[in-house]
Amino acid sequence: MSDVRVAGFRFAGIHCGIKKSGKPDLALLVADGPVACAGVYTTNQIVAAPVVQSKARLAGRHTAKVVVINSGNANACTGPQGDSDARQMAAWAAMVAGCQPMDVQVCSTGVIGAPLPMSTLESGIPAAYEALSDDGLSDFAEAICTTDTFAKLRQGSAEIDGRRVTVAGVSKGAGMIHPNMATMLGVVVTDASIAPAELDPLWRRVCHRTFNAITIDGDTSTNDTALLLASGRAGGAHLKDESLDQFETLLHEVAGELAKDIIRDAEGGTKVVELTVSGAATLADAAKAADAVSLSPLVKTAMHGEDPNWGRIIAAAGRSGAPLDPDRLTLSMDDVVLYQDGVWQGVDAEASAHAVMCKPEYSVRLDLGLGSASRTVFTCDFSADYVRINADYRS
């Protein structure tokens, strides 16, 4: 997909020297000018310096011109030195791009606790700027990877208000990644024309159903960041009402695939499961039950074993804190109903469900029968490889 272009943005991904492997480790995005930008960041209280600073820069402002990301070093748990290094990284990026540091979003991903190699970045950032090109998004996607096994790049387009609107983006892995906790990063750009103040609520809604709906092991990183930038170069007035809804649908598709790519690439994971808890009395109940089921090690090992172990699923929902009535529970896998209104549907249903679970991707639906709220999350199985990958002593 080297021909992915989104008007108003240039991208680069180079090796500047942080990774000993020689793989790309510095990604740069520069917009033609300050553009509408929204960010969603980790909720972990142990939060890396670049996240604190990037979040503060966007607060109440909603514009940016540059995104600079290094991989191989997370600049997390690095104290005052880390704060100063992250600030310096933004200053260098602003200098080459001809803007203020306020217009720069900085992300770091990789090993935590080690200081950033600043001299490497000092020469790397101008070199990345020299490498910028309209079709550099795939290089950018490569350069943000840590132990990802493939670069993640998705695009989509639609006719909205009579104009062709393009959305493209990249992501990197969220968990199960050796040697340290991993970071989820997502950067999505569009040429749509959207009012900066509209972008933030729109991006939060989309992230809630995409980047914030994927669960691998429940461990959130110190560095998670998802950014959306809109150049407006598709032309026309700011999208609103029905047009904005159409754009949200397009954005949801692209961000959803980027989020699922992270699950598809989860180290030690072999299945992508779309889990929906429906029929809850409230959205909070649906979310509680969906989180408990999607994070349960017993459920996830059963997924790995392709075992339609409905007892583990309903027991996980039962301890989630969401109110439920055992006699109203209905559980299905794709179109196979395994348990209906509290009654097990027998060995034939179980055999059919087993067949569903043998597929690499499938859906599980648990209906609580109590209301109309639902929550969908994306999860993966737990394999013995997950343990092996994450238990290896760091060397």
Added chain:
Amino acid sequence: MSDVRVAGFRFAGIHCGIKKSGKPDLALLVADGPVACAGVYTTNQIVAAPVVQSKARLAGRHTAKVVVINSGNANACTGPQGDSDARQMAAWAAMVAGCQPMDVQVCSTGVIGAPLPMSTLESGIPAAYEALSDDGLSDFAEAICTTDTFAKLRQGSAEIDGRRVTVAGVSKGAGMIHPNMATMLGVVVTDASIAPAELDPLWRRVCHRTFNAITIDGDTSTNDTALLLASGRAGGAHLKDESLDQFETLLHEVAGELAKDIIRDAEGGTKVVELTVSGAATLADAAKAADAVSLSPLVKTAMHGEDPNWGRIIAAAGRSGAPLDPDRLTLSMDDVVLYQDGVWQGVDAEASAHAVMCKPEYSVRLDLGLGSASRTVFTCDFSADYVRINADYRS
């Protein structure tokens, strides 16, 4: 330990025919008369019939004479038939023991979703009654096991108020057990003289620090039950004040070892880790952080790899919802300080912490530096065997 006796109680454990393996599968305890009894039950909303009924029988009453437990079948998710079967089991036990069904506590553990083999129990319960003996507690311990690799029996005694008081008990495994979710059972008996109304708060306090402080994979069963019965046969007036405190210390020791035995026997677990979160502003904060750390798959796989990966531990605390200040965190393993007031203590400290983690049992302490509340839980590591055991397709 076949000579464990507690005055006022007789025990039996026999094979009645539920387990195809021929192993013991029916346990019976009969007190000389109705005695003080307290119970702590699963908080899962998906709850098995025997738990619902046993809990209701003790409510506001605090006495029992009989405990009957079958292994091999959990009588969970069995609908109206399960209710009726559990009630019948209590009726048969009451009949042989010459008491009312109200005086019977019933527990079941094993496969869920399958109906209890009632004709087997109908002949088994009288046979168990015939087998009762003063020193039958070790048979009782064997008969409640499912896939436990050893029977768990602990005892202790102390001189309280000038009288020798004995506490003895049994437990069985809580998780990581194939082929279905497992059940934690604990039954502790004592000859101490304790007012029935005092027993319930006492047992809740002790369970909070023992049976409810062990975490294997976070999945609670439909059948978890912990019972305490006190015959008063040690003589004297009801213990109170300082004497009751001395008894609580003794009870805590016995119940604590029984709880840790469950961790020691966790299938796929190879380490027993005592995790304390101290310095929290509130008990709820301490518990939130302790739960998040002790259940984090990334932390548990690092424990398996004997990797002093402090980043995973503090990041798990950081996402727990408990308020924390990164610059006040101090983390140690046994007596090795790995991270102090937000600063990593270097490679030598890390090497020493690695040596601690190579032991089969050790402690981890995370001090938040914000207050004086603490919570201690017992956890184990995640091994590749855990996945293998729990992913096998049920056959």
